Amino acid sequence: MGRIVLDKVSKRFGDVEVIPPIDLVIEDGEFAVFVGPSGCGKSTLLRLIAGLEDVTSGQIRIDGNDATNLAPAQRRLAMVFQSYALYPHMTVRKNIAFPLRMAKLDKAEIDKRVANAAAVLNLTDYLDRRPGQLSGGQRQRVAIGRAIVREPAAFLFDEPLSNLDAALRVGMRLEISELHKRLATTMVYVTHDQVEAMTMADKIVVLRAGHIEQVGSPLELYRTPRNIFVAGFIGSPRMNFIEGAEAAKHGAHTIGIRPEHIAVSSEAGPWSGVVAVSEHLGSDTFFHIHDSGLAETLTVRADGEVGFRHGDRVYLTPRDDQFHRFDAKGLRIE
Amino acid sequence: MARAVTQRRKTFNTALAWAVGLVIFFPILWTILTSFKTEGDAIAYPPKFLFFDWTLENYSIVQDRSDYMRYLWNSVIIAGGSTLLGIIVAVPAAWSMAFVPSKRTKDILMWMLSTKMLPAVGVLYPIYLMFIKLGLLDTRTGLVIVLMLINLPIIVWMLYTYFKEIPGEILEAARMDGATLREEILYILTPMAIPGIASTVLLNVILAWNEAFWTLNLTAAKAGPLTAFIASYSSPEGLFYAKLSAASTMAIAPILILGWFSQKQLVRGLTFGAVK
Numbered sequence: 030m031g032r033i034v035l036d037k038v039s040k041r042f043g044d045v046e047v048i049p050p051i052d053l054v055i056e057d058g059e060f061a062v063f064v065g066p067s068g069c070g071k072s073t074l075l076r077l078i079a080g081l082e083d084v085t086s087g088q089i090r091i092d093g094n095d096a097t098n099l100a101p102a103q104r105r106l107a108m109v110f111q112s113y114a115l116y117p118h119m120t121v122r123k124n125i126a127f128p129l130r131m132a133k134l135d136k137a138e139i140d141k142r143v144a145n146a147a148a149v150l151n152l153t154d155y156l157d158r159r160p161g162q163l164s165g166g167q168r169q170r171v172a173i174g175r176a177i178v179r180e181p182a183a184f185l186f187d188e189p190l191s192n193l194d195a196a197l198r199v200g201m202r203l204e205i206s207e208l209h210k211r212l213a214t215t216m217v218y219v220t221h222d223q224v225e226a227m228t229m230a231d232k233i234v235v236l237r238a239g240h241i242e243q244v245g246s247p248l249e250l251y252r253t254p255r256n257i258f259v260a261g262f263i264g265s266p267r268m269n270f271i272e273g274a275e276a277a278k279h280g281a282h283t284i285g286i287r288p289e290h291i292a293v294s295s296e297a298g299p300w301s302g303v304v305a306v307s308e309h310l311g312s313d314t315f316f317h318i319h320d321s322g323l324a325e326t327l328t329v330r331a332d333g334e335v336g337f338r339h340g341d342r343v344y345l346t347p348r349d350d351q352f353h354r355f356d357a358k359g360l361r362i363e
Numbered sequence: 364m365a366r367a368v369t370q371r372r373k374t375f376n377t378a379l380a381w382a383v384g385l386v387i388f389f390p391i392l393w394t395i396l397t398s399f400k401t402e403g404d405a406i407a408y409p410p411k412f413l414f415f416d417w418t419l420e421n422y423s424i425v426q427d428r429s430d431y432m433r434y435l436w437n438s439v440i441i442a443g444g445s446t447l448l449g450i451i452v453a454v455p456a457a458w459s460m461a462f463v464p465s466k467r468t469k470d471i472l473m474w475m476l477s478t479k480m481l482p483a484v485g486v487l488y489p490i491y492l493m494f495i496k497l498g499l500l501d502t503r504t505g506l507v508i509v510l511m512l513i514n515l516p517i518i519v520w521m522l523y524t525y526f527k528e529i530p531g532e533i534l535e536a537a538r539m540d541g542a543t544l545r546e547e548i549l550y551i552l553t554p555m556a557i558p559g560i561a562s563t564v565l566l567n568v569i570l571a572w573n574e575a576f577w578t579l580n581l582t583a584a585k586a587g588p589l590t591a592f593i594a595s596y597s598s599p600e601g602l603f604y605a606k607l608s609a610a611s612t613m614a615i616a617p618i619l620i621l622g623w624f625s626q627k628q629l630v631r632g633l634t635f636g637a638v639k
Contacts, residue, residue, distance in 0.1 A: 114530065114533045116533065116537075127537070132541055
């Protein structure tokens, strides 16, 4: 069980308020992702939950119990760090066994649990190696192994994939998602990568400057972003924003349209512009279009077979039902 | 671009390094040579370098006249004890400075180091009086305490620089894993810092071994270490160079051998963690 409730939790470092009072509920078994640009306070929030930082005010409840002033180990949470934070002088076996040793479990039980975790994570052949002899992905798995042996109430992940190369990152992303399905334990995951957030999360918490901008499922955030910041942050490539007369036509200060909701052709369309850069990804092509008179650059996502080049004049047709409207304050207009 | 090092340059550099090394080592070499001379040869002019009557006479006289082993044992206890005590006090101090620094941490470190700038003789009188009151004069316990305090700033500084290199996340991981502060220091920090702690121990054993001001001033017959042993041979009746040299050689031999076998650690220690 691992229901985590933040009740008006705030954090100050000296005179700087990093986290203004925040309310948040993470349900038992949920995969919650904190996402936001660097310096938005997402890691601090995670460390507050972990107990590695003291809250300035408010209350943290885990499974209904007040955990605000508990030591990290007493909160029954396990954490996977960005740097993996393995113990370099210990073998993989000892690394994974360390939390059990600290919990004073007997040796037979420790051996059993370590063997289980190693089997789950494909680490059985590496148990007698030291972290220095492992690859990045294997180290990551050891860090996860050290977390799962304790059978914690919830897992906390602090940007666990950011030190891995792109291919490995996708693999580990899937492994962590699978692990969540299998263990059905609450996971709180911090990342600045919105792709990780979209693919893994049950619930995304978008943060900016310590404030929660929006909480919702990935699709909710994608379909109905509450403000311009969330609209721009979720989705890749980024949503196009258009102000002025075109926006006024829709009765808004700013309108947003995602690159995948604009069709591009060489013949006709309500908007037009000149291709500045075209990025071919194979499956998709991204066109960055200038001189549309709407915004400095419009990004359009098209099929990989569409082959316009730099300097071509193209016509654009946005899908009318996919416009997002925002008022002068940047808030969504329903 | 790597700088091309010609063979000639290499030879020159090697010769220069040997020359500098010999100049630095010469006093010790001369002491060792003199210890095998007769008193007459020791003060002969022009000095005899290698061609003299080699004799072990000085060593046997020195051994007869004073109990070398007792001094040696005192040195071992004082150098070892003060270093051990220093490490026990310094590890938690360095831990707190490296991992939970406050606004004043840098100032405290500077202040600690500044105590080393005080001329020792300036506090001799108060410490001497305190030692009399506490009954610590001419005791090994007293010397262990005084030398520990003298070297503590260096021990804390060295450990601090080594601890700084250990990522804080690893200690946080240990905390998440349920380690108490004691377990965190014992099972995680200390093993990871072993190379640094070893250099620190070594350097401080050597500093304490060679410390002469406090050991000479606070001891008489009972607790005197090897420094007192050497000093006893510069007597008012005049200097007996050969015997003094024999005593010196016996006094520095253990630490010279220790230093020889741990050169690598020592260099690391002396560079204060700057070289990885």
